[in-house]
Amino acid sequence: MSEGEFWNPGMELLSGEEIRSLQLRKLREVLERCLHSPFYRQWFRDAGFEPRKLAAIEDLRALPLMDKETLRGGDPRRFLTVPLEEVVRLHSSSGTTGQATVIFHTARDIEAWTELVARCMYMTGVRRSDVFQNMMGYGLFTGGLGFHYAAERIGALVIPAGSGNSKRQIQLMRDFGTTVVHVIPSYALYLLDVFRELGLDPRRDTSLRIAFIGAEPHTESLRRRLEESYGFKAYNSYGLSEMSGPGVAFECPFQEGMHVWEDSFILEVIDPETLEPVPDGEEGELVFTTLHREGMPLLRYRTHDLARVLPGPCRCGRAHRRISRIKGRTDDMFIVKGVNVFPMQVERALLGVLGVGSNYRIVLETVDNRDEMRVQVEVSGELWHGEVRELNQLRRRIVQELRQEILVTPRVELMEPGSLPAGEGKAVRVVDMREHAKGD
């Protein structure tokens, strides 16, 4: 093969030291640019921060953290460092937990973002000869267009399938010999049932070899299960619309954590309570500063995502630091009986029990003035041999696994297949019906 292993060797193969000096140089440019934005001028003034006196990357900590609330606090145009005419596109977050946040992009921002995602895809092995079926929603959501343009940049054949319409997805895969897909993990799981219904086996009846499974937290066991069922290699990725979208961090072929592209982002990991930095290896909240965005840079942006930096070098030779899988979000965490629980932990526990169906839901409610947690799990037909005893055993094992994982003993309800809201798109996993949750 004449093509190299790296999309952008100049950036991908920087040493740790080179990365830090590049970051400092780029950060100074970004801060200079921020002086054109009404928001940042005020932000700097309020913090007594003098951007031109920045001597080291750490000096940035003199600035307060930003988060979604900061972005929602008024007209998004006040963040712009360029006239609005320079803006060619906007993206907006899903807004499932509140008012949507808007990010403006200039042509160069789109270009830089596309290059980053292309770098990610190329790193996993996507080449010109691939057929890429993008099964993500297009539109305001960044996952769809981000991968779309990057795959075109690499030169792959792109099928902009969008989300949903399961039978057509499978038809497209078979008609055009799709080799690479971008898909939400729960949807990939759901599609397996559709393959089965059609009497097809994705290992035998498709040419799939690479999958990008993102936009939804999932466990290592779910990834392995998808890899085994489909016969592809599934890559985990990390991104958020405030950081342009996908392409912030991505797995290399070693699948041991996700490389954060530190030539484009400054990564901080902080204790969400004290806001102090935590050392590499310790879990904390991810905070990013954009170095590659001219139109609407963000400085020290809190993601509310919890992860840790994996210490030590990666076997792939890239010095860009790696982060672990996201443990959960500080804001989708719920508290039951005084214990912090993340939906991901529940999923991890469920998949650990052999014979558990694909779909589940967490219901929180108030019973006799006390928190109760119910976990509803679908029992699929192939995993059951007709006995009541088996079902009781299954239920006991699920309770056990959950207790170990989350330290709370929930009520487990076995559900008939297809009885929980499922599959197409981002599944709603937590229903909070508790008294104190009402009226939010």
Next chain:
Amino acid sequence: MAHQVNVFARNQPGRLERLTQVLMEENVNIRAITIAGAEDFGVVKLLVDDPQRAHRALQREGFSAYLKEVIAVIMDDRPGGLHRVCRALGEKGVNIEDAYGFVVQDRRIAVLVVEVEKIPEAEEVLKSSGFELMSDEELYAL
């Protein structure tokens, strides 16, 4: 050997209605039905004239259904009929996990459906004690 269809169902109004509707539309005749209940779900056990077809139809309609092997023994519909079957199995140490019966001809013929762990052994015990066992086809012809 005979088959029964076991179906996983939530313990809630309308589930049995839906299940029996599927069987009706598939033109399946039910010979006997029993429900083994746990707290919030149950397993509906159905002895039908065409278990394979019933099983397929239920699966197609999204039910978790399983085709289970059972033993169907013919017994006399008079005092002591059931006792004789149970004694034959008990004497040979065969444990009955679940069972139900129904009458085929009033005061003459009844059928006992038995779930056991080791079917071939139990069949041997019953046959050597002179009991007649029914196949799916024979149940179909009833």
